[in-house]
Amino acid sequence: MERIINSLFGMTHWVLIAMVVAPILLGSLTFLLQKKEKLRTFLIWLASAVVLVGGILLVWLSAGNEENVVKVWQWKVSSSFGMIGFGLEAFILLALLYVGFKIENGWIVFLGLIQTGLAIASHFIGTHPESLVIFRIDNLTRILILVTAVVGSAILVFSINYMKEHEKHAPEGAGSPGRFYFFFISFMGCMIGLVASNNFSLFSTFWEATTLCSFALIGQDGGEARRVNATRALLINSFGGVLLLGAVFFLKLNHCGEDFQSLTGSSITVLPAMLFCMAAFTKSALFPFQSWLLGAMVAPTPVSALLHAATMVKAGVYLVMRISPHYSQYTSFMMMIAFTGALSFAGAAFLACTQSNAKKVLAYSTISNLGLVVACAGIESPLAYAAGLSIIAFHAVSKGLLFLCVGRIEQKLGSRDIEMMDGMPYKMPFTTMVAMVGMMSMLLPPFGMLLSKWLAIEATIHSPFLLVFLVTGSAFTVYFWAKWMGHMQIQGYHPDKPVEQISHSTKFSLGYLAILVIVTGIFTMMIFRHVFTTMAAETFPGLDMVAKISSLYREQAMFPAYLVIGCMAISLVLTAIFVAFLVRKKNIRPPYLCGENAITIEEELNPEKNKSGLRSYDFYSVGGKVEHAVFSSYYFKNYIDENRVSRYMNWISWLSMIVLLGCVIASIK
Numbered sequence: 001m002e003r004i005i006n007s008l009f010g011m012t013h014w015v016l017i018a019m020v021v022a023p024i025l026l027g028s029l030t031f032l033l034q035k036k037e038k039l040r041t042f043l044i045w046l047a048s049a050v051v052l053v054g055g056i057l058l059v060w061l062s063a064g065n066e067e068n069v070v071k072v073w074q075w076k077v078s079s080s081f082g083m084i085g086f087g088l089e090a091f092i093l094l095a096l097l098y099v100g101f102k103i104e105n106g107w108i109v110f111l112g113l114i115q116t117g118l119a120i121a122s123h124f125i126g127t128h129p130e131s132l133v134i135f136r137i138d139n140l141t142r143i144l145i146l147v148t149a150v151v152g153s154a155i156l157v158f159s160i161n162y163m164k165e166h167e168k169h170a171p172e173g174a175g176s177p178g179r180f181y182f183f184f185i186s187f188m189g190c191m192i193g194l195v196a197s198n199n200f201s202l203f204s205t206f207w208e209a210t211t212l213c214s215f216a217l218i219g220q221d222g223g224e225a226r227r228v229n230a231t232r233a234l235l236i237n238s239f240g241g242v243l244l245l246g247a248v249f250f251l252k253l254n255h256c257g258e259d260f261q262s263l264t265g266s267s268i269t270v271l272p273a274m275l276f277c278m279a280a281f282t283k284s285a286l287f288p289f290q291s292w293l294l295g296a297m298v299a300p301t302p303v304s305a306l307l308h309a310a311t312m313v314k315a316g317v318y319l320v321m322r323i324s325p326h327y328s329q330y331t332s333f334m335m336m337i338a339f340t341g342a343l344s345f346a347g348a349a350f351l352a353c354t355q356s357n358a359k360k361v362l363a364y365s366t367i368s369n370l371g372l373v374v375a376c377a378g379i380e381s382p383l384a385y386a387a388g389l390s391i392i393a394f395h396a397v398s399k400g401l402l403f404l405c406v407g408r409i410e411q412k413l414g415s416r417d418i419e420m421m422d423g424m425p426y427k428m429p430f431t432t433m434v435a436m437v438g439m440m441s442m443l444l445p446p447f448g449m450l451l452s453k454w455l456a457i458e459a460t461i462h463s464p465f466l467l468v469f470l471v472t473g474s475a476f477t478v479y480f481w482a483k484w485m486g487h488m489q490i491q492g493y494h495p496d497k498p499v500e501q502i503s504h505s506t507k508f509s510l511g512y513l514a515i516l517v518i519v520t521g522i523f524t525m526m527i528f529r530h531v532f533t534t535m536a537a538e539t540f541p542g543l544d545m546v547a548k549i550s551s552l553y554r555e556q557a558m559f560p561a562y563l564v565i566g567c568m569a570i571s572l573v574l575t576a577i578f579v580a581f582l583v584r585k586k587n588i589r590p591p592y593l594c595g596e597n598a599i600t601i602e603e604e605l606n607p608e609k610n611k612s613g614l615r616s617y618d619f620y621s622v623g624g625k626v627e628h629a630v631f632s633s634y635y636f637k638n639y640i641d642e643n644r645v646s647r648y649m650n651w652i653s654w655l656s657m658i659v660l661l662g663c664v665i666a667s668i669k
Helices: 002-009 012-032 037-063 081-102 106-124 139-169 177-196 200-218 224-253 267-283 291-298 301-310 312-327 331-352 358-378 382-413 429-443 448-459 464-488 504-522 524-539 543-557 561-582 601-605 642-667
Strands: 073-078 131-137
Touching: 012 037, 012 073, 012 131, 012 177, 037 073, 037 131, 037 139, 037 177, 081 106, 081 131, 081 200, 081 224, 106 200, 106 224, 131 139, 131 177, 139 177, 139 301, 139 312, 139 382, 139 504, 139 524, 177 200, 177 301, 177 312, 200 224, 200 291, 200 301, 200 312, 224 267, 224 291, 267 312, 267 331, 267 642, 291 301, 291 358, 301 312, 301 358, 301 382, 312 331, 312 358, 312 382, 331 358, 331 464, 331 642, 358 382, 358 448, 358 464, 382 429, 382 448, 382 504, 382 524, 429 448, 429 464, 429 504, 448 464, 448 524, 504 524
Parallel strands: none
Antiparallel strands: 073 131
């Protein structure tokens, strides 16, 4: 048996290669065979299965077992492989330059030239070791692989029916379905390659590959607005690529090595660490780089879901979580990292409260949660680190589900405005049910997001400055989710119960993610204790802090998750009984209008605008005065200007980065 396990463990590198190469090959086939719809659909299902099964298999094979305990899997090769890695890096940078020239954007070309120069200089500076660890899979990598595999595969299945409907109404000049699926499926292979890469040349290759894929997907539908937003995404992430390669250059300049193990926390590597963090901020769209992610909403919904939940933005927080444990002794540096994340957490949550655009609410919520992950990485505590890891995992599943729900609602209603989502339990009962599951998982017990935020707040108890930001951001989070949930539950009386028309692929992907959300909610405490606590204890071996985590979990065990689930089940049963026995047609009364409906001035001056004869919500009150009836959630429209608040947040964020640079300079001996 042990021999079989060892042989399977030796197959890990083949599975890893397949996980990177197979999506790119399958994406290429969908492009070549795009006119054969049935074959294309089969290839999409196959790609989804490969990503899901391959990801789970890769995690299992790389982890070892009780007889052969291997917590970190490595793929070591000779130094001659460095030329191959450099060749792949050069290829992707040349592709970036080509795109810059093609769209005639001088800044992107300029940044591409800097990246190319830094890559060449980094390769030829210093001496190369005799062997290289090109891929390395530890527990942090496994979480990101599972996120990409589990959530990404569901989004890919959802896209089958969504893109068929989207093609019918796609604007003129939109890209072909084959083009879409080539970049979409390849994206997942590049993401798995990114999180598994240990060598800087390979890491940079996949980092820029995800940038190019996101540029192509955001601009999928063509048009000026999409072109501008796709270019902005490419520009900001190209700037992040310069910072990333700048960090590698300074490491090589100081003969520190060619992989993440060279970041040992010495004063020589503090500057590269800062550059890595700033590159991560661009990728994860933290303030002041948030505009590219907000602009990505113009893309088809599967693209938004993939970027926000499973791949692009998670790459940034992955990089911060990867390097932050090495620099806990540099208190000022870590405090500024935590502050930058906490600022994005509170600021983005605040701006989400002012939005009625569902996709924009989800985008700001994503920025907010990514900021919280960065704040957790900077707090220098296993408690906070465990919270950050759990947010990465739980957020991906819940946010992926919510984006897919909003995409389906937008296709059916023709709007993404939350104010248009009243009556949803009658119009789209299945979609509404799974959307409510996703929203509840973002702020209610026993789901992991609530516990993660509670742990993050607990970790900042000795830092009142950060505590204020985390508590405030959490309060704003409750406000905008509760407001949206309340509006979606508004429903008048209907004697019949319609059956929602929904395709099998859509129902499968939504139901699959909803079940995953519920299951992880039921077993939240078990997942925390056996996964995230263990990872935090291995990353921060301080015994006192590990004991603190254990004591906190013992306190939580006094209030087990099944009690919360049980209360929720009882409430649902009572609600069903109430509806069945009391909500009868004879008990329903029409709403009372306190005056006759009035025709608005605009309709009176332009009768042709009211050919249908429908009356407005305005009505005549006392003395013939026309009153305007408004039924809406509150979005602070007359008090808070989104653009102005964003400018202030950007200024503060840039200032914090200047202070961060000062802390780094002061740390260098």
